[in-house]
Amino acid sequence: MALCNFFLLLLIVSSLSLSVQGNRNFNKLKPSLKYSFSFPLTSHRLSHPDSPATLLPSLVSATRRKPNPNPGSLNKPSAYKSSFKYSVALIVSLPIGTPPQSQSMVLDTGSQLSWIQCHNKTVAKLPPASFDPSLSSTFSVLPCNHPLCKPRIPDFTLPTDCDQNRLCHYSYFYADGTLAEGNLVREKITFSRLQSTPPLILGCARDTGAAEGILGMNLGRLSFSSQAKISKFSYCVPLRRKLAKVPPVGTFYLGENPYSGGFRYVDLLTFDRSQSQQMPNFDAAAYTVVMEGIRIGGKRLNISRAVFRPDPSGAGQTMIDSGTEYTFLMEDAYVKVREEIVRLVGPSKVKQGYVYGGALDLCFNGDPVAMGRPIGDVVLEMEKGVEIVVEKEKVFTDVGSGVHCLSIGRSQLLGVESNIIGNVHQQNLWVEFDLVNRRVGFGRAECNMSA
Numbered sequence: 498m499a500l501c502n503f504f505l506l507l508l509i510v511s512s513l514s515l516s517v518q519g520n521r522n523f524n525k526l527k528p529s530l531k532y533s534f535s536f537p538l539t540s541h542r543l544s545h546p547d548s549p550a551t552l553l554p555s556l557v558s559a560t561r562r563k564p565n566p567n568p569g570s571l572n573k574p575s576a577y578k579s580s581f582k583y584s585v586a587l588i589v590s591l592p593i594g595t596p597p598q599s600q601s602m603v604l605d606t607g608s609q610l611s612w613i614q615c616h617n618k619t620v621a622k623l624p625p626a627s628f629d630p631s632l633s634s635t636f637s638v639l640p641c642n643h644p645l646c647k648p649r650i651p652d653f654t655l656p657t658d659c660d661q662n663r664l665c666h667y668s669y670f671y672a673d674g675t676l677a678e679g680n681l682v683r684e685k686i687t688f689s690r691l692q693s694t695p696p697l698i699l700g701c702a703r704d705t706g707a708a709e710g711i712l713g714m715n716l717g718r719l720s721f722s723s724q725a726k727i728s729k730f731s732y733c734v735p736l737r738r739k740l741a742k743v744p745p746v747g748t749f750y751l752g753e754n755p756y757s758g759g760f761r762y763v764d765l766l767t768f769d770r771s772q773s774q775q776m777p778n779f780d781a782a783a784y785t786v787v788m789e790g791i792r793i794g795g796k797r798l799n800i801s802r803a804v805f806r807p808d809p810s811g812a813g814q815t816m817i818d819s820g821t822e823y824t825f826l827m828e829d830a831y832v833k834v835r836e837e838i839v840r841l842v843g844p845s846k847v848k849q850g851y852v853y854g855g856a857l858d859l860c861f862n863g864d865p866v867a868m869g870r871p872i873g874d875v876v877l878e879m880e881k882g883v884e885i886v887v888e889k890e891k892v893f894t895d896v897g898s899g900v901h902c903l904s905i906g907r908s909q910l911l912g913v914e915s916n917i918i919g920n921v922h923q924q925n926l927w928v929e930f931d932l933v934n935r936r937v938g939f940g941r942a943e944c945n946m947s948a
């Protein structure tokens with residue numbers, strides 16, 4: 498049923514002007530050709546009874562614990578220690594396999610390898626609607642002798658080994674210590690009877706208790722966008738509404754976005770491989786933009802622009818990440834933001850010594866509407882005059898028990914050396930990742946298509 502609706506939607510919305518027959522043609526898909534597929538996108542808090550810490554592959558902490566054998570490598574995995582990675586996640590359902598099975602996946606512009614939750618007949622309790630490989634004619638496993646299965650290949654950080662069935666096995670730990678594991682496989686993403694990707698390398702997770710997989714969309718060569726040679730993609734995150742009876746539904750586009758005429762673009766900041774290899778703190782696969790400054794209620798904070806740009810070690814890059822909930826700033830910028838917010842709201846309302854989730858350390862007792870009034874909008878200024886406006890209603894986040902925290906946290910507490918613009922500040926905004934022209938576009942929008 499859900500699948501039927503999906504195809505109906507696809508028929509209505511897609512303005513496909515490209516005929517793709519089989520893999521060969523798709524492989525040769527020229528970025529200049531216009532194609533457009535749209536999918537519903539919802540944002541919801543991931544809460545799994547079996548793995549409460551959410552889907553957090555703590556790869557960064559894993560590599561931190563061990564000295565990095567290749568410190569300049571391109572492959573800083575982008576997962577953080579905090580459970581804010583994927584806490585409120587953007588979810589899309591993609592039709593996977595032949596015939597297609599609809600699979601929910603976390604849309605993550607900050608990670609590389611995609612994976613799906615695979616059905617394991619030996620485990621009685623299954624996550625709902627996990628992928629059943631035995632029903633797909635295009636499913637295949639990656640054998641051990643595949644180059645990707647060698648541990649420590651340069652841009653692939655998943656620890657892999659060869660299992661007793663000579664299959665490429667990977668495993669990693671969630672933030673809460675839960676082991677996630679599975680095999681690397683190849684499978685197609687099927688858009689319609691005639692349109693599908695070539696078989697892409699994906700992780701096929703054994704029952705982890707999680708309902709969603711991950712759609713890795715960063716610039717790394719194994720991401721979904723890279724493997725499928727997607728020219729551009731975009732999304733519109735609907736405004737979260739706590740008491741909504743029907744969850745708000747936004748949109749995810751692969752290919753052309755019919756609304757892009759009104760978008761304003763900033764260039765992606767890129768370094769060549771040899772440069773970025775000298776920058777141990779730089780995530781070369783992230784969508785890095787140039788931020789210029791921050792205004793609060795019309796006042797430009799005195800923050801050096803250098804704080805938003807990678808230094809010679811790569812620390813300080815500013816990235817757009819759909820997989821992180823809140824926005825995080827490097828120390829010198831955070832301190833200025835904090836100071837101004839405290840000054841405007843009033844120091845007496847600060848909940849002293851309180852830190853939410855280990856990363857939001859400016860929290861208040863009080864009515865968020867009253868607190869927002871003296872603050873006004875917070876504006877993240879990008880290059881070329883492009884701005885992300887955080888309306889005063891979104892400046893604070895309700896963490897329960899009458900406590901509201903600034904929705905901007907300290908990168909240091911998260912254990913990262915970058916500025917991250919999270920999905921809470923991408924609500925009611927088109928964000929387009931134009932991979933051919935290496936730029937990111939923004940356009941204000943009303944994203945709730947279900948209204």
Ligand SMILES: *[C@@H]1O[C@H](CO)[C@@H](O)[C@H](O)[C@H]1NC(C)=O
Binds near residue numbers: 617618619620703
């Ligand atoms: C299914 O799960 C069991 C127990 O976790 C595991 O031993 C087995 O290898 C899994 N089978 C597949 C096909 O993943």
Ligand SMILES: *[C@@H]1O[C@H](CO)[C@@H](O)[C@H](O)[C@H]1NC(C)=O
Binds near residue numbers: 799
């Ligand atoms: C801005 O900050 C710099 C360095 O922190 C300081 O030297 C300068 O005086 C400040 N400017 C204003 C107008 O406060």
